[in-house]
Amino acid sequence: MARAVTRNARIGWTIAAWAVALLIFFPILYTIITSLKSEQEAIAGFDLIPSFTLESYQTVQSQNNYWRPFMNSVILSVGSTLLALVVAIPAAWAMAFSPTKRTKDILMWMLSTKMMPAVAVLVPIYLIFLRTGLMDTRIGLTILLMLINLPIVVWMLYTYFREIPGEILEAARMDGASLRDEILYVLTPMAIPGIASTLLLNIILAWNEAFWTIQLTTTKAAPLSAFIASFSSPQGLFWAKLSAASVMAIAPILVLGWFSQKQLVRGLTFGAVK
Amino acid sequence: MGQITLQGVAKRFGEVEVIPPLDLTIEDGEFVVFVGPSGCGKSTLLRLIAGLEDVSGGRILIDGKDATDASPAKRGLAMVFQSYALYPHMSVRKNIAFPMKMAGMPKPEQDRRIEAAAKALNLTSYLDRRPGQLSGGQRQRVAIGRAIVREPSAFLFDEPLSNLDAALRVGMRLEISELHNRLKTTMIYVTHDQVEAMTMADKIVVLQAGRIEQVGSPLDLYHAPKNVFVAGFIGSPRMNLFTGAVAADYGAQTIGVRPEHIRISATTGKWQGRVGVSEHLGSDSFFYVEGTGLAETVTVRSGGEVGLRHGDTVWLTPDEGKIHKFDTNGDRI
Amino acid sequence: MATRQTQGLARLMRAPAIILLFVWMIVPLCMTLYYSFLNYNMLNPGMTSWAGWFNYQYFYTDPAFLESIRNTLVLVLGVLFITVVGGTFIAMLIDKPIWGQGIVRILVISPFFVMPPVAALIWKNMIMHPSYGVLADVARFFGVQPVDWFAQYPLTSIILIVAWQWLPFATLILLTSLQSLDTEQMEAAEMDGAPAYSRFFYLVLPHMARAITVVILIQTIFLLGIYAEILVTTNGGPGTASTNLTFLIYRAARLNFDIGGAAAGGIIAVILANLVAIFLMRAVGRNLD
Secondary structure, X not given: OOOOOOHHHHHHHHHHHHHXXXXXXXXXXXHHHHHOOOHXXXXXXXXXXXXXXXXXXXXXXXXXXXXXXXXXXXXXXXXXHHHHHHHHHHHHHHHHHOOOOXXXXXXXXXXXXXXXOHHHXXXXXXXXXXXXXXXXXXXXXXXXXXXXXXXXXXHHXXXXXXXXOHHHXXXXXXXXXXXXXXXXXXXXHHHHHHHHHHHHHHHHHHHHOOOHHXXXXXXXXXXXXXXXXXXXXXXXXXXXXXXXXXXXXXXXXXXXXXXXXXXXXXXXXXXXXX | OOOEEEEEEEEEEOOEEEEEEEEXXXXXXXXXXEEOOOOOOHHHHHHHHHOOOOOOEEEEEEOOEEOOOOOHHHHOEEEEOOOOOOOOOOOHHHHHHHHHHHXXXXXXXXXXXXXXXXXXXXOHHHXXXXXXXXXXXXXXXXXXXXXXXXXXXXEEEEOOOOOOOHHHHHHHHHHHHHHHHHHOOEXXXXXXXXXXXXXXXXXXXXXXXXXXXXXXXXXXXXXXXXXXXXXXXXXXXXXXEEEOHHHHHOOOOEEEEOHHXXXXXXXXXXXEEEEEEEEEOOOEEEEEEEOOOOOOEEEXXXXXXXXXXXXXXXXXXXXXXXXXXXXXXOEEO | OOOHHHHHHHHHHHHXXXXXXXXXXXXXXXXXXXXXXXXXXXXXXXXXXXXXXXXHHXXXXXXXXXXXXXXXXXXXXXXXXXXXXXXXXXXXXXXXOOOOHHHHHHHHHHHHHOOHHHHHXXXXXXXXXXXXXXXXXXXXXXXXXXXXXXXXXHHHHHHHHHHHHHHHHHHHHHHHHHHOOXXXXXXXXXXXXXXXXXXXXXXHHHHHHHHHHHHHHHHHHHHOOOOHHHHHHOOOOOOOOOOOHHHHHHHHHHHOOEHHHHHHXXXXXXXXXXXXXXXXXXXXXXXXX
C-alpha cells in the first residue's frame, strides 16, 4: 500500500517479518554453519559460530565421489528440460496462435496426466526399465523426467506465448514476413524471457525430483537426490560432512530458485494465479 | 495503383454469419472510412482485405487481379494496427526497416527511405530508441512509418487513434489526412468514431451487423441518410427522431431533425417544451428540451449565447426543408 | 489469424507433444491395470497366474492398508492446515511496508528449493536428532528431557518437515494474490468505516479464496505422493506408523517384490488422486478463457 505508515508500526512489522523469515530459514542456515565446522564442533552442542574450516567439503568431494552424482544431476535436469522444450515450443506455439475448438480440452488433458500419481505406474515403469536395460542409465531417466515435466513446460510456454499480442505477428505477416521469418525475427526474440523462465523452473523441478531418481538408479546414473537419500542409513557421513554434502546439493538450485521466484507461482499453478 | 474490389465477399465463423455477401469498390487514391458501432464487422472486413482472415465466399480483386487466396505478404498492402503492433525488441529504425528487410531491399535504399520517413514523421531523433520508450503518439508515427516505407498500393488503418488521448487524436487525424494528400495512395480506415469518418473520408461506408447501410461522401450521408440507422449514426449531436402523430403529419413513420435545424425561442414556435440540461460552449449552446411530447428530450443546437435557463418554457420550430422522412422499414422517403 | 495455411502447420507442431503424453499416460496405466489382476511375484516369476480380484481383496483387508490410508489423510490435512493458515499470515506480514522485503521473501521461499531427501536429512539430523539436534539442545537448556521425535511422534515429525517444505509455496502464491488486491477497494472500505478485521474477512479472504483453493488442490496432488521424506527419516516405521499409501505400494513392489499387489495399490492411488484432480481441473479450467 502506497500510504504513509507510522515509523513505529513499520519497525514493528519489520521485526516480526524478519523473525518469522529467519525462523523458516534457520534449518538451512544451521546446515550451512555446521558444514563449516569440524566433526567435533558439530556434535558439541548448539553454536552459531563455526571455525570456518572447509575440511568437510574436501572430505566429501574426495571420499564420496561427489562429482559423479553432481554431474548426473546437471545432465538429467538440463537434458530433460531441453528435450521437453524441443517438443513443447512448437506445440505451445500452435495452441497459442492457431487455437482450435479442442485446444482447451487438449491443455486440460495434458494437465490431467500430471495428476497421475507416480506410484501408480511404478510397477510397469520399473519392469520396462529392467527389461530394456534402461535401469540406472542417464538416458532412461532423462526421457522419464522429460515426460513428467512436459505438461508443465507446455502450459508455461502457452501462457507466455498467449501474452504476445497476435497483432504483432499479424503485423509481421503484413510486412511480408514468411512463417519462418515470423518465428525467427519476431516470435522467438519476444518469447525468450518466457522460455528462459520455463527453462529455469523446470531445471529446478527436475533437479529436486526424488521419487523416480531413487527408484530407477543405483550408482551409475544416480543424481544428487538419490545420492543424498543413501545417507539415511547410519553408516553414511557424520554431521559436518553430511551438512557439506547437503549444501553442495542444494546451493546451485537455491540460487536459481531465488531468480525464478516470480515464474514459480505461474508455473506451478498452471497460470491460475499470476 | 490501388483499386480494391470486393465481389460477394462473405465471412462466417462456424455457424455465425459475421458478414453476409457484399460488394464494394474502392477506387485508386480514395480515402475510404468503414464506420459503424462496435461489432458491426468493420474490422473483420478490413482483415479480409488484408488477408489475415480467409473469406468464406466471394472474391477480392486488387488492381484487377484476384488476390482472394494470396497470403497477406503477397497483397502489397500495409496495415496500421490499433495497438500499433510495433516489435518491442527492435529499435525504431529496425521496426521501420523490417518490411524492407523482408522484401530483400538493398541496405542503402532502406536507409534512404528510413531517413525520409523519419523526417516526414518527426522521428529522426528517436530512431535508436525502443518502442517502449516512446509516447503513444510517437508509437503511432512509427507504425505509420513502417507502413509508408514499403510504398504499398493501399494503407489499411484499424482504429489507429483509439488508444490516444483526445488532444493527440485531433493532431494525428490531421497528420493522416495530410499524409493522404501528399501520397495520394488508397487508404482504408476503420473507426467507430463518426467524427473521424466525417472529417477524413472521401467516401464513408456505414456498416451495421456486417451489412453495408450506405456508401457515400460525408455530406451525402449528412444531407441524405438512406435510412434511420445512418441518420442516427452520422452527425453530432445525434439527429432527433420522432415517431407517432407528429411523424404521421408528415406522412411518415419516423421523422428526423438535426439539432442544428431547430430554432429555439422563448416566445413563439411550433412545439412547446421546457429547458432541461443546457451546455454552453461559447460558440454553440446545446439545449436538451423536455416535455415536448415528441420524445423524452429534444436536442437543440443554437449559435452563440442564448439567455435561457433550466426550467424556462421554450418553443421549438424545425426548419421544414430539412426534415428527414422515413417509412415503416426505416428507409428514406 | 486462423488461415488455412497456419492451421495445417499447427496440427503438425502439436502432434509430437500430444502423442508422447498420450503414450506416457495410457501404456503404463494399462499395464498397471493388467498386473493388478495377476499373481505375480518377482521372486517367483514362473508361478504367474490370473488372480481376479484377489490382489484388491488382499490389499484392502491388510491392516497396513487402512492405516496407510489414515496416515495419508492425516499427512495431507495436517500439512494443508499448517501451510494455508501459516502461509496466509506470513503473506500478510511480508505484504506490510517492511524494510528488506526482498530479502525476507528470499529467506521465506528458500525451503521450497531444497530437494526432499536433503530437507528430510537436515531435519532428521540437525533439528530433531534426540542427542545432537537443535531441539534437543533447546530442551536441555530448559532442563527438559529431549524428545525422540521419529520414535515417539513419527507422523507428526514428517508432517512438520513436509509443512516446512510447502509453506513457502503457499506463502508465495497467497502473497501474489494479496498483492493483486485492489488498494482502492480497501481504501473505500476504510472510508466506509470498516475495521481491520472486517476488511480481512469481507474483502481480503474472499479475494484470496481462489488462490487458497489452488494452493490446497495443487499441494494435495503432491502431498499424496510424499515418499523421499519418509524413506530418509522413519522408513515408514515404527511398524507402519508413518507409512502412507505411496510408501506402502513402494514396499510391496520393491521390498516384497509383489508386482500384483503393488499394481492393485497403484490403481487405488489413481482413484484417490482423480477425486482431487477433478476439483483442480475445474478451478484451473475456469481461468483459461
